[in-house]
Amino acid sequence: MKKASVILSSALVLGTLLAGCGNNNNNTNNAAATATTAPAAEATTAPAANAGTETAKYADGTYYGTVDADPETGWQTFALLTVEGGKITAADWDGFNVKNAGDLKKKVSADGKYGLVAKGGAQAEWHEQAAKAEAFLVEKQDPAAITVDTEGHTDAVSGVSVHVNDFVAAAQAALAAGPVEAGPYKDGGYHAEGAEFDANNGFKSTVDLSIVNGNIVAAKFSGVNAAGDDKKQYSVDGKYGMKAGGASAEWHEEIALAEKYFLDNKGAAPKMDAEGKTDAISGVSINVGEYFTLAEKALEGAK
Structure with missing residues (x-):
């Protein structure tokens, strides 16, 4: 009977030890699963934190x-x-x-x-x-x-x-x-003006241009008289009076169309007649030839 009891006790102890080993194996597997998941999460988030210093953020x-x-x-x-x-x-x-x-x-x-x-x-x-x-x-x-x-x-x-x-x-x-190509000109502001005041209207023609990243981004075709009045503003104020003389639009309205053509065509001039007028710009009946000539002169300084 004692011998049987010893054998039975040994079996019970052995079973307990095996059960304990089984539980330890399960815990080890769970820990291993956690360990392999955590580095994956870190590998995903770490580059984002250093994106500004380690990763190229923009194309050159x-x-x-x-x-x-x-x-x-x-x-x-x-x-x-x-x-x-x-x-x-x-x-x-x-x-x-x-x-x-x-x-x-x-x-x-x-x-x-x-x-x-x-x-x-x-x-x-x-x-x-x-x-x-x-x-x-x-x-x-x-x-x-x-x-x-x-x-x-x-x-x-x-x-x-x-x-x-x-x-x-x-x-x-x-x-x-995204990245863009630069134009052919030097950035800055450029000016050109006529040689003398017009005998009929008293204004000397002027052209002012703005260039950014090598491209023409703004243009002003205007003029100045002996009193220092700006021709465009003079027209806006109703002092030039083209409509009063029978024109379909005021001078500043027509010259604005010429400026738009100049910008849209990157400085290229339309075909002109001997008087400096053109049929290429709808709504423009005034002489614009001198302005395109002056604009070309202004651009000489930007090359």
């Missing part, structure tokens, strides 16, 4: 984007971004004026003609503040990092009190559009 090239022009001032914001090695290495926040053409906003500011400090009491001129926002974008690599309030201002960039929402929108539009 030049990016260009704009927003709508301000209807009152005529200034149209643009962003010109350079990407090298997948990163934004340079940012240019500037603007051109669709009403007056000519010099870009940074130069107008640098020349003291924008007057942000003198006229608006700002802490720094516009071009100086723009440079800070540009540097911030290059550092952060994402326009969205420049957070703006409902009025378009930001607290993210120290020393910047001007509206930055247009810069953010233009930079985002540029990156969304």
Whole structure:
């Protein structure tokens, strides 16, 4: 009986040990499953955290984007971004004026003609503040990092009190559009004018052009008289009086069509007759030949 009891006890102990080993194997398998899942999750999320430094975020090239022009001032914001090695290495926040053409906003500011400090009491001129926002974008690599309030201002960039929402929108539009090719001209504002005042109307013809990323983006065909009046504004104010003389449109309305043709055709001139008139631009009956000649002269300085 004692021998039988010993055998039975040994069997029970052995069964218990085997059951324990079975439970340990299950726990080991579960732990192994957890271990193989966790690194997979880490491998998925880690690159995203380092995307700005380890992974090329953008295709190399030049990016260009704009927003709508301000209807009152005529200034149209643009962003010109350079990407090298997948990163934004340079940012240019500037603007051109669709009403007056000519010099870009940074130069107008640098020349003291924008007057942000003198006229608006700002802490720094516009071009100086723009440079800070540009540097911030290059550092952060994402326009969205420049957070703006409902009025378009930001607290993210120290020393910047001007509206930055247009810069953010233009930079985002540029990156969304992808790399673009530059045009054949040097960026900036260009001017040309006639040699003398017209004996009939008293105005000397003038042309002003704005070029961004090598392309003509704004053109103003106008004129100036001895009193310094701008011909386009003179017409807008009803002082030129073409309609009163029987024309179907005022001078500023017709010259605007010539400007549009010039921009749409990248500076190319239409076929003209001996008087400088053309049938190629619908709605234009005035002499526009001199303006296309002056525009060509202005572009000589941009080559």
